[in-house]
Amino acid sequence: MSVSQAKKGRVGWITLERPKAMNALSREMIESMTTTLLAWQDDPEVRAVVITGTGPAFCAGADLKTAGAPAAPGEKDFLDRIVDFFDLLRAFPKPTIAAVNGLTLAGGMEAVLCCDIVLAARSARFGDGHSNFGVFPGGGGAAILPRKVPANVAKYLLFTGDALSADDMKGWGLVNEVVADAELAGRAQALGEKFAQKSPLVLCKMKQVANEAADKSQADALRHELLALRDHQRSWDIQEGLRAFVKKREPQFKGY
Structure with a gap:
């Protein structure tokens, strides 16, 4: 092989x-x-x-x-x-x-x-x-x-x-x-x-937005980023990240 x-x-x-x-x-x-x-x-x-x-x-x-x-x-x-x-x-x-x-x-x-x-x-x-x-x-x-x-x-x-x-x-x-x-x-x-160590969900969404940004106008790319953020606000990982920040501990991301 x-x-x-x-x-x-x-x-x-x-x-x-x-x-x-x-x-x-x-x-x-x-x-x-x-x-x-x-x-x-x-x-x-x-x-x-x-x-x-x-x-x-x-x-x-x-x-x-x-x-x-x-x-x-x-x-x-x-x-x-x-x-x-x-x-x-x-x-x-x-x-x-x-x-x-x-x-x-x-x-x-x-x-x-x-x-x-x-x-x-x-x-x-x-x-x-x-x-x-x-x-x-x-x-x-x-x-x-x-x-x-x-x-x-x-x-x-x-x-x-x-x-x-x-x-x-x-x-x-x-x-x-x-x-x-x-x-x-x-x-x-x-x-x-x-x-x-990072949230796999965050990295996945970042990669998608970054990959597509070059084919869009700046305004459309920013709109895509904002929509991705709105969707991400419903996730476990963002809540876990904020909890970890407040409690000064390492976050335990799950990817959803």
Whole structure:
């Protein structure tokens, strides 16, 4: 399968384990990760998800040796499946962290673009790479990358196929933190556990409003936020948070 899943505390880890192939994504890997995310989205034991890789690459994109294989009649092909996975990851109701351990290109970059937070090992490098093989992006390379970094930076990555350093991408706003290679897993776990201490209901609603804000006018985005707050005022978590504040104790959130 070349993908492992594990729960470490309240953080779910998805690890790409195909290092000799630069963690290139096969249909089986996509199906495995999709199944895991579908199971974890309603699992109260998982409050945040980390995606990372093993070896010299986070992910070099789709496995071009198999990605173009035709699907059986009535079944989804590779493009359908990987787009479904990206859509699920992008809208996942819990915080997602890309812990980028090495080279990330093409579909690997598109997976990073779907995550809420990007942590990078200092040796990591980021690029698009589709143009190197005459392939057109289909999971956000051309559509989402210019929303994450300045348009001229996105076009540089798209047109040249080159990869930039983790420090470069932090400067352009894609990467939140750059850490020493040996500290990447520990930092991702610590950040996931920090998220797990918060109200999962609050984080879910915040993520939804933030994800949709860029496609709305400022007035509509503020209206969406206010409606979400009005709905949230009926929840257990806000009452528990206020009780904990008054009594100067740690809140015990339940997610409803």
